[in-house]
Amino acid sequence: MNIARNTLKEYSLRQTGCREDILNAFTSHEYALSHSDLENQLGERFDRVTIYRTLKTFVDKGILHKVLDDVGGTKYALCRTSECSHEEHHHDHVHFKCTTCGNTTCIESIHIPTINLPQGYVRKEVNMLVQGVCPNCN
Amino acid sequence: MNIARNTLKEYSLRQTGCREDILNAFTSHEYALSHSDLENQLGERFDRVTIYRTLKTFVDKGILHKVLDDVGGTKYALCRTSECSHEEHHHDHVHFKCTTCGNTTCIESIHIPTINLPQGYVRKEVNMLVQGVCPNCN
DNA sequence: CTGTGTGCAAACACTTTGCAGGTGT
DNA sequence: ACACCTGCAAAGTGTTTGCACACAG
Numbered sequence A, B: 001m002n003i004a005r006n007t008l009k010e011y012s013l014r015q016t017g018c019r020e021d022i023l024n025a026f027t028s029h030e031y032a033l034s035h036s037d038l039e040n041q042l043g044e045r046f047d048r049v050t051i052y053r054t055l056k057t058f059v060d061k062g063i064l065h066k067v068l069d070d071v072g073g074t075k076y077a078l079c080r081t082s083e084c085s086h087e088e089h090h091h092d093h094v095h096f097k098c099t100t101c102g103n104t105t106c107i108e109s110i111h112i113p114t115i116n117l118p119q120g121y122v123r124k125e126v127n128m129l130v131q132g133v134c135p136n137c138n
Numbered sequence C: 001c002t003g004t005g006t007g008c009a010a011a012c013a014c015t016t017t018g019c020a021g022g023t024g025t
Numbered sequence D: 001a002c003a004c005c006t007g008c009a010a011a012g013t014g015t016t017t018g019c020a021c022a023c024a025g
Helices: A003-010 A017-027 A035-042 A048-061 B003-010 B017-027 B035-042 B048-061
Strands: A064-069 A073-078 A093-098 A104-111 A122-133 B064-069 B073-078 B093-098 B104-111 B122-133
Touching (some): A017 A048, A017 A073, A048 A064, A048 A073, A064 A104, A073 A104, B017 B035, B017 B048, B017 B073, B064 B093
Parallel strands (some): B093 B122
Antiparallel strands (some): A064 A073, A093 A104, A122 B122, B093 B104
16 A cells, blocks of 8 residues: 555545545655646646645645745645644745746755744744755756 | 835836826835735726736836735735845845735844755745734734 | 837636536445 | 545636837936
């Protein structure tokens, strides 16, 4: 039994081809994938809408998280901590987008530094996106 | 002569009603505005397309910068440093989005802390978005 | 007068919703 | 058997492009 099947079982989701394939796509890439990345990669096998719904399901369950990818597009990446659930997500790592190859990776090893907000502000969630050149393109 | 007219002159842009009104909208709000915010605020006076083009012109000239506003929407805010030009933008302040009122503000007083990327990564630009509750909503 | 800005129409990209039928458990 | 998942159609939203006319300099 592969990782995808295990994951689906673990989160009480039904085993379907689309879900397995999407999970496999994420586990076999180290970078974040957008909806259209998935569409290209999975070919014509699944409907655009089904992919949207599957992504939404995974985000709701705490399997994937949305990644800020410069202004505009939405990408998704696996939640690698156990701190994400259907209740809420908790991410404090940095996202790095390579301006050459366009890939966005989660740099789990770097935690977002704590900053002191001015009086009156309450922090709930912090996102940090670094853009530049990745080791592969350098 | 008001601020908007001065700004347009300074950047060698023609004086038009749309440009003045959009600049005035930004100088009279302390938070970032989206295209639809502007549409609502300016009423029916200008075409949707003209607003898009005006925003693009201002970003190109270094008058406005795009603000990452959670995943999805694009907002714009005034460039308050002199480090932005038609050549390139340079922002290192934190953006704060209030999850209650939905407003996004530039917190100019807080600079994004420097982080050390792993070997091989080259940093070009950094964006930081903090979400939580602003003083007004607290 | 000339080049740029604007409005209108249309195309395009992205995402969501409703419904009928198919599938996992 | 039943609830849930999928595909298809369609609509909603956000953004860009082409073209003709209007207007600032």
